[in-house]
Amino acid sequence: MVGERRLTGKPPVSKTGTEGSSPSAPAIKGIKMGIINKAINFFRESYLELQKSIWLSKQQMIQSTLFVFIVVGLVALYIAIIDLILTKGLSAIIGG
Numbered sequence: 001m002v003g004e005r006r007l008t009g010k011p012p013v014s015k016t017g018t019e020g021s022s023p024s025a026p027a028i029k030g031i032k033m034g035i036i037n038k039a040i041n042f043f044r045e046s047y048l049e050l051q052k053s054i055w056l057s058k059q060q061m062i063q064s065t066l067f068v069f070i071v072v073g074l075v076a077l078y079i080a081i082i083d084l085i086l087t088k089g090l091s092a093i094i095g096g
Contacts, residue, residue: 056064
C-alpha cells in the first residue's frame with residue numbers, strides 16, 4: 001500500500017493518520033484546518049446570536065447605570081455604618 005499509487009492521485013495515508021512515530025503532513029494539516037474551521041464557525045455563530053439580542057436604548061442604559069451607582073452607594077454606606085457600630089462597640093468592650 002505504501003508504494004502503490006491510487007487512481008485518485010492522492011498519496012496513500014495510513015488509517016491512523018501517522019506513519020511510524022510522527023504524524024504525516026496531511027494529518028497535521030487536517031488538524032490545523034479543523035481548528036481554524038471550528039474557530040470561524042464559533043465567531044460566525046456568535047455574530048448571529050448577537051444579532052438576535054435586544055439592545056438597550058441610550059435612555060435605558062443611562063437609567064440602569066444610575067440605578068447601579070445608587071445601589072452600590074447605598075450598600076457601601078450600609079457597610080460603613082455597620083463597620084462604625086462594630087468598631088465603637090468592640091472599642092467599648094475592650095476598653096481601647
